[in-house]
Amino acid sequence: MARSNDEVAALLQEYADLLAITGGDRFKARAYEKAVRAVAGYHGDIAGLDIKQLRAIPGVGKSIADKIGEYFEHGSVQAIEEVRARIPAGVRQLMAIPTLGPKKAAQLHHDLGISSIEELVDAIHHERLRDVKGFGPKTEQNILHGVELMQQAGDRVLINVAMDLAEEIVTGLAAVTGCSRCTYAGSLRRFRETIGDIDILAAAENPGPVMKAFRDLDLVGEVIAGGEKKTSIRTTKGLQVDLRVVPPQAWGAALQYFTGSKGHNIRTREMAVHAGLKLSEYGIFDVETGDLIVSETEEEVYRRLGLPWIPPTLREDRGEIEAAQRDELPELVTERDIRGDLHTHTDLTDGVSSLEDMVATAAARGYAYYAVTDHAPNLVMQRMSDDKMLAQREQVRELAARYPKLTLLHGTELNIDADGEVDWGPDFLAGFDLCVASVHSSFTQPREQMTRRLVRACENPYVNIIGHPTARLIGRRPPVDADLDELFRACARTGTALEINSFPDRLDLRDEHILWAKQHGVKFAINSDSHSTTHLAAIRYGVGTAQRGWLTKDDVINTWPLSRLKKFLRKGRA
Incomplete structure (x- = not known):
């Protein structure tokens, strides 16, 4: 599993924000913010530390160390729960809006009784915020943009969160007997800045043991769908992970297909059609005979389309196909x-x-x-x-x-x-x-x-x-x-x-x-x-x-x- 550090850091940051809302000691709030950085940046997994070891982390004092220990022992912290209880859940939701912040969220609740994002948006559209000190048309515009950012993010996570999880899964599945290859694909392989769900690809003649090992991982919260070729799970943190197992001889075609992007794949399939071929996750086939031509490596797949191998980070249909055709792909920095x-x-x-x-x-x-x-x-x-x-x-x-x-x-x-x-x-x-x-x-x-x-x-x-x-x-x-x-x-x-x-x-x-x-x-x-x-x-x-x-x-x-x-x-x- 991923380290507990980020989970604890998020809890301490919430407490710092709650202190700001309730008018708590600002120096105390700042101490918790410093502890957030200390915990998130600690080199090991803090879940394995005792109170004395926690206090040895620069920026983590006795009170904070005790709260971290309480969280690991009981799954909650009484002091934080008490402050949470004093603030409506909707106000805590408002705190998460980019550009708003905890103090303004509390002010809106106190002055206008706003306790949900929906009520806030409605109040902005009816210009009710303009009667509140410190709020004006520019502030309203910024808040609406912040709400839009939240909605765009949805259930997506930052790339490092997805990468840590994907690499943990790949390491586990690669050790399964009969699994010849395993890696992550999709938008993560293309290094998109946020990830909606994680695509894992494995190669095995018999997919059964790999699928079972995937379903049995400790991080699995629920199995959404299971099958011989694809299994989808939701982790205990709520992130969806899809595993596809293909025959070893189809590895290259499958990796190219499931890496994407959609726009890039449409272009490569069009190129195949114009050459009298069919490109799928199983390989390149001759349309007339149905014979498999190539499938084992990505290099072979691209070569049969008349292209050099295109790095995954370029596969966004932003001119990489044309550059490859002209033999002008950049030698990317590594x-x-x-x-x-x-x-x-x-x-x-x-x-x-x-x-x-x-x-x-x-x-x-x-x-x-x-x-x-x-x-x-x-x-x-x-x-x-x-x-x-x-x-x-x-x-x-x-x-x-x-x-x-x-x-x-x-x-x-x-x-x-x-x-x-x-x-x-x-x-x-x-x-x-x-x-x-x-x-x-x-x-x-x-x-x-x-x-x-x-x-x-x-x-x-x-x-x-x-x-x-x-x-x-x-x-x-x-x-x-x-x-x-x-x-x-x-x-x-x-x-x-x-x-x-x-x-x-x-x-x-x-x-x-x-x-x-x-x-x-x-x-x-x-x-x-x-x-x-x-x-x-x-x-x-x-x-x-x-x-x-x-x-x-x-x-x-x-x-x-x-x-x-x-x-x-x-x-x-x-």
């Missing part, structure tokens, strides 16, 4: 190409792992270079100061001597304020090896103002990378409203890279924006934005997103040799 991570945090600000642990983990990953980029002082809640930053710089230099194969870069993540200014002036910024600059506030500025704000940051000679450029949080916060063409032109003109933030709830820039920005000649940085040693591995999701954006390693600055990277980071400065 995780092996990444030489270093250029956006990470430590426990000096909002990370939960120490500088030493983060560097050690980066070295273990085989990176050639690694940047620590803790937050700058304008993000006040992080309590950064000049002295703290300079002290960290000395620590970085001391650590560098212990890792001769790893070049350590001292950087920072600057806050782009409402006018496009950043935290420090030129003299202080000149001391950093690189600077990431990101929007962390004032997300609802008008389009023209937001665009100018981002462009000004690009024009700063010390800003090397625009972090999570649209500031979206998938399913929770919409992207900022900016003229992306103008931003992309500014990045290309000033030599500023755009980040592909690998954190699964960001994946920002997203694939369509990457395709768009590449046309302007923009360069990119695939970063993890790690706040824990466990987060560094999330770079795989940024790479998958970059592949969906058709990027090669030449497009990505942190695949470059250090000498070329350093030249880029100088950004034309004297």
Whole structure:
């Protein structure tokens, strides 16, 4: 099963939100929010820890550790249940709306008696919110967009949640006697940012043992449908997983078919028809004779259609067929190409792992270079100061001597304020090896103002990378409203890279924006934005997103040799 960390983190986050609603101690709420990051970023499964071990996790004190222990023992926490009971269920539902938040949800319930999403939407349409302090037409528009985001998300989950589950299932089924091959397919193999259900494909002459092993997995909540070729289950967490078992000789055709996308498959089937062939999940057949031509590997299937093998991340019917016909498919960037991570945090600000642990983990990953980029002082809640930053710089230099194969870069993540200014002036910024600059506030500025704000940051000679450029949080916060063409032109003109933030709830820039920005000649940085040693591995999701954006390693600055990277980071400065 997947680790319990995320489940506990969600519970602690809910408690922090409930404290905010009920007017509880804001410092207490902040302590729980810090514990959320600590638990989610912990390297092991906290379900196996006792109270003493829980308290040893940075950011988890005695009271929080006791609540976690109570949850594992009883399945609930009395203190949290008591606060829940004081707040109508509908208000807790309102809290989940992106752009609304717990305090405004409580205000709407107190002032207007709103206790459901339906009542909220109706109140907006009848302009009742405009009598409430702090609410106006712009706020109404943002709330409606937040409701739309929730409805679009539906039962979909972030890619990392689906990936963890899929890899667990594949590992279990691959060990079954008679199972010759097993992998995940569908939108997960294409690295879509959210996943509706998981497709697992296995190859076996006798599907019975594989199907039985699948139904007997501990994670199975219910069997939706069972058969010789396909079984569908719903996990205890509510996610649907479909298993298909095919004969080994049909593996390639089945993998191509069940990977999709629908648009891509329609194109390949049309190509088969025009060649007098039939393409199905069992292979390519001659229409006249019914004879099987090829089926064992994807490469054979594509080759018989007159195409080279097309990487799954490109299979979205966005020009990949035409590019393949012209022999112009890009050689996509891979995780092996990444030489270093250029956006990470430590426990000096909002990370939960120490500088030493983060560097050690980066070295273990085989990176050639690694940047620590803790937050700058304008993000006040992080309590950064000049002295703290300079002290960290000395620590970085001391650590560098212990890792001769790893070049350590001292950087920072600057806050782009409402006018496009950043935290420090030129003299202080000149001391950093690189600077990431990101929007962390004032997300609802008008389009023209937001665009100018981002462009000004690009024009700063010390800003090397625009972090999570649209500031979206998938399913929770919409992207900022900016003229992306103008931003992309500014990045290309000033030599500023755009980040592909690998954190699964960001994946920002997203694939369509990457395709768009590449046309302007923009360069990119695939970063993890790690706040824990466990987060560094999330770079795989940024790479998958970059592949969906058709990027090669030449497009990505942190695949470059250090000498070329350093030249880029100088950004034309004297």
